Amino acid sequence: MTTPTPAPVQTNKAGFSKNDYRGLPSTLCQGCGHNSISNQIITACYELDIVPEEIMKFSGIGCSSKSPAYFLNRSFGFNGLHGRMSSLATGALFADTTLRAIGVSGDGDTASIGMGGFKHMVRRNVPIVYIVENNGVYGLTKGQFSATAEVGLNLKHQGTNQYMPVDICMEALASNATFVARSFAGDAKQVKELLKAALSHHGVAVLDIISPCVTFNNQEDATHSYTWGKDHEAPLHEISFIPALDEIELQGEFVEGTVREVSMHDGSTVLLKKLEKDYDPTSRTNAFQMLESAQLNNWLVTGLLYIDESKPTLTESFNLVDTPLNRLADPDLRPAPETIDKINAMMF
C-alpha cells in the first residue's frame, strides 16, 4: 500500500499528535455537553504531553460512562458497572502506580446508585481525576429525574421533581476531597484548564461539570441547561494551568497583583485570576460557604473550589515496592520454600 506524502503533523513534547489522543466517533446525541468534555480531555492530555499508555480510563453506566470510548484510544479502559467505577478504579490503581486514572461518571451514576462508593473513594484519596458529567437527568433510559435535578424541575412523563438536589461538590468536600472543582461544559477553556490542574493533582480530583442534556433536560429555566448555565455562570476566577516544566510566565491577560498561584505537588502551578470575588481555594470553610451562597443566590459558581496537595494518596499509604506490582514475578510473589516449615511450626 502506498500512502501519499503526509503533511507534517504537529506533535507535542512527548512526540504525539493530537490524533493519538482521540477515541472512536461519539455515539452520543449531537450537541451533547459530554462530547465537548471529551474534546477537552483530548486537548488537555495533548497539551500536558501525557503518554496515552500511561492513562487508565474508567466509567460506570450511562451516557457519560460511554464517553471514555470517545477519547484516548491508546489507553486502557474499563466501562464497569452502574455506580461502581469507584471500586473498580481503586483496585486497578494498585496494579501500576505510575499510571494516572481518568474516570467519567454521570449524576445518576455518582449521586444516586454510586453515592456510597463515590464518597469512600473520595475519603481514601484515590488518585483519580473523577469527572461527573452532570445533566440532572437519566438520558440513556430516556429522561427520568436524577438526584441532582433541582426542586420544581418538570420533565415530560415524570412530572415535577419534589426533592432537594444532591450537590456533588458539597458531598465531595464533606468526604474530605483534596480537589473539588465545578465547571460548565459550555465554558471549554475553563474545563480544559481545570482538567489540566486535576491531572496534575496529587490525589482524588472531583470535577463536577454541568453538561446539558440536549434531548431530555434543556428547558431554558432548568439549572442543567445551556441557557441557564450561560446566564448564571459565576466564575470564581479565571483559571490557567502551567505545567511543571514550563517557566511560569504570567500571560498578558493576567495582571500582577490579582493573581493567586497554587503550587501543585508535581511542581506545576495553577494560576487563579481574581474576578470580583476574593476567593481562597485552599480553605475548606470558604468552599462550603461559597457553595452555600451559590445555592441561595442561584449562581452556578465555577472554578477551583478547593485544593489540598498535602495529603498522601491511597496507593502511597501502602509503601509498595517500586516495580509496578503487575510486573512482579514468582520470586517476589511466592515466599521461599524454607518458610513453609516455619509457618507449619507456627500452627499448634
Added chain:
Amino acid sequence: MTEKVINDFSVTIATVNGSGSQTANVTLLRALFKMGIPVSGKNLFPSNIQGLPTWYTIRVSKDGFIARRDEQELVVTLNPVSFARDLASVQPGGAFFYADDIKLPIARSDISVYPMPVKQMARAANVSTALRDYISNMVYVGILAHMLGIDMETIQQALGFHFKGKAEAIDSNFNTIKAAADWAAQNLEKSDPFSVAQMDSTSGFVMADGNTAAALGAIYGGLQFAAWYPITPASTLAESLNVYLPQLRKTTDGKQTYAVLQAEDELAAVGMAIGAGWGGLRSMTSTSGPGISLMAEYAGLAYFAEVPVVIWDVQRLGPSTGLPTRTAQGDLTEAYFLSHGDKQNIILLPGSVQECFEFGWKALDLAEHFQAPIFVLSDLDLGMNQWMTKPFEYPNTPLERGKVLWEADLEKLKGIWGRYKDSDGDGIPFRTVPGNKHPSAAWFGRGTGHDENARYTEDASTWESNMARLKKKYETARTLVPKPIIKAAKGATVGIIAYGSTEPAVEEARALLKHAGGPKTAFLRLRSLPCTAEVQNFIKKYEHIYIVEANRDGQLRQILSALLPDHAPSFRSACHSDGLPLTAKWVKETILAQEEK
C-alpha cells in the same frame, strides 16, 4: 463403675459468651492433641458479643473419627441459663460438671455429678477482678484434667502457645489449673468411666483453622491484592492475611508486594478485587453468603469481561441474614449460577484445612489461567474451628499467570492480537494489562456486548459466538480443575458423593454402615465444579448414589441432575441443614432408611 472408656467420648462445655472460655476450651483441645489423641473441637457460639449461652464440644476418638456427635458423655456448665438443658443433654452413664454457685435442682440418678467451686477458686487466684472471669474458666480445665487424666505437661504447652510464651499469663492460668486439679484430687470421687490416655496418633499433624489456611495458601499463591468487608464467619480469613503477609511478603527494605484493603461493603470489595485482577494482580476477596448475594452483579462482569478474581465464600446458614454463627453448605447453587444471564462459575470445594491452603494458591492460578471468577466454598465449621490437619505443603507448581501479552510479545505479533479471540481453540483468549506501553496493547473492558477486539457491538452473531466461546472455556476448565478424591471399595453397591467439611461424617458413616451390616459403599469427594470426567464414571458404577450435603434442598443433587439427567434417577439426597455440622450417625441412618425402602 462400668467398664472404662478411654479416648472415645465427647465433652461439651457450656459457658457465657464473652467470658473468655474460648482460651480454656482450646487449651483442653490442644492438650489432648499433644497427648497424641485424635481430637476435634466445634464452637457453637451465638451471634452476640457478650451474654448469650455458648457451647464448645470436644470429641476425642482413638479411631480418628473427628466428626461432630450429638451424644455428649461429659457436660460442663458454668451457665445458669443453659443449666437445665445442659443437664438433660448428658448421655446416661455420663458425667455432669457444674459451677457450684448455681443452685438449681439436679434430678438425674443415671449420671455422675461433680460440683466445681469455680467462684471460690477464682477469688483465691491472685488476679485482678477484671481477669477473674477468665481465670474461672481455668478451674474446669484443671478439674477435667484431673478427672480425665490429661497430662499437665501438655496443658502447659497449650498455654505457652496460646499466650505466645508470656510467662506471667501462662503461670497465673496454670496455677489456677493446678490448684483446681489438686482440689479435684482431694474432693471428687470419680464415678464415671471416661478417661484419656497417651497415644501416638497425631504426630505428623498440626492444628489450624481453614480461614488461616486459606489466607496462607493465597499468600503462597502470590496474592497481591485483597479487598474485604467484615462478616462472620469469613472475617478471620482476611485478618489472617494481615497477620501473615507482613511476615512473608515484604522485601528486605520493608516494602510491600501486596495490598489489603477493607472496603465499605461487599460490592466495593469485589469491585476492587476485580479492578486489581483486570490490572494484572493476583487478587481475591473473602466473604460469606450475604456478601456473595451483594457481589452478584460484579461476578457477572468478571465472567463476561473475563477478569481473574478469587472469591472465597465461608458459608453460614442462610437464606437472608440467617444464622450468622452456624454452618451450612447452602451457597452452592448460588455461587454456581451467580449473576444474571447464561453462565456457570468455576467452584472449588476444599474438604480439609490442608486443602484450604492448597486451594488458596490453586484458585489464584485457575483465575489467571481462565480469566474468570473462581469461587472457593468453605464453611464456618471448616473456616473457624480448629482441626487437626496435615502440615501445609509448599506449592508443587510455579505460579500460573495465564495468557498475558507484554510489550515483547506484542512486538513479536507485530501488534496483531484480539482480546477476545480464541487463538488456541481452548476458549481462553489472550489479554494485556495496564502499564503495557506497546501502542496496540490497550483495550476497552466492558460488561456490554463486544467483538473479538473488545469493541462494543450489538451484532447478533457476534454475541452468540462470544457466548459459545465462553462455554468452550468452561468445558476446558472441566479438564483442569481439581479432580475428585475417590475411595472405591470392592463389591460396593452404593456410591456416596459429598464435598467440603462433611468428609469426616461421611467416612465415619461408611465405617458405621459396614459395622451394621449395611451396604458396602464407595465414596467420591467432589472438589470442584465443573465436574471432571471421573464424576460421571463414578456415578455410572453404582445403583444408588447418595449425595450428602448440609443444606435443605440437595443443591449438588440439583446441579448433577441437570448435568446428568440420565443418571438422575439413581440420585438420593441425604441433605440436612440445622446449622450444625452433620453427624456420622445421621448420615448412616439416612442412607440405611432409604436403602430399606
